[in-house]
Amino acid sequence: MKRAELDSAACAATFQALPPDLLLHILGLLSAQDLAAVSIQDTYVRQVASDRTLWEPLALARWPGADAERQYAGNWHRLYLVRAPLNHTFPLAADRVRAVTAAQQQRHAEQQQVQRGAGSRGESSAAAAGAGGQGGHSGRAASVAALPHLAFEDVMRQTFNAGLACSKDRAVRRTAEWRELKTDLTWWATQRPEVVVAFIRSTHEALAAGGRGGWSDTPWRRSAVAFLLDLGLLVGAHASVANRVASEARALDRAISAVQREASSAVAGPDGIPAEHWWFN
Missing domain, CATH: 1.20.58 (Methane Monooxygenase Hydroxylase; Chain G, domain 1)
Known part of the structure; x- marks a missing residue:
């Protein structure tokens, strides 16, 4: 096995030994690029790395008006992956x-x-309401x-x-x-x-x-x-x-x-x- 493969396997084993909360905290310290790279290590890491608490702040920092709830069924990870390669x-x-x-x-x-x-209130009520303060009302209108x-x-x-x-x-x-x-x-x-x-x-x-x-x-x-x-x-x-x-x-x-x-x-x-x-x- 090559050195790079050994390092990758050791890294994956280390992550697997961590409880989800601790792993989530560690992943939260990474940049979006590093987080995406780490998340392909194995199924366990990928599941934790997809947490919205990681990707929502990263997405909103880059696209302040983003709304994954509306566009991607709440999947902020998916939103980031779709948007990142696009023209900014x-x-x-x-x-x-x-x-x-x-x-x-x-x-x-x-x-x-x-x-x-x-x-529904009728013309008479509308006329009475418009009788007072007409100048201010027209300005607001x-x-x-x-x-x-x-x-x-x-x-x-x-x-x-x-x-x-x-x-x-x-x-x-x-x-x-x-x-x-x-x-x-x-x-x-x-x-x-x-x-x-x-x-x-x-x-x-x-x-x-x-x-x-x-x-x-x-x-x-x-x-x-x-x-x-x-x-x-x-x-x-x-x-x-x-x-x-x-x-x-x-x-x-x-x-x-x-x-x-x-x-x-x-x-x-x-x-x-x-x-x-x-x-x-």
């Missing part, structure tokens, strides 16, 4: 989209519940109405990041995070289509008004829209919604083309945008 940006972007979307889903559900309650648009701005920024990561690492398409990202973006496309349309419209309006001076955010915003459309998420939306999104996207493309024609030199997107998402040069 993708899990971070997908986690952020999930957090923002979940908050908006809850807000949307609460607003619908309030609207149903207001309808305007603030709340703006929140979904700000949230979707964040979602689309992360969608852009996810799209870039996907173009560099196709393995992300086989993950639970990828499926969850598609589900979240589908919710926006089907439940808040007016926000999706407004995002695209605001992009081409800013570009049309500012010309090349309004260019700075256009590349990532247009690339995010392309990624959204590439996923085919509007298939489940109403035909009128899909038509509105397509119409706004065409208007944005016309505004981009106008800036390109007027520019004395080529106006390009930042490095890294997939060629299929940036065809304006």
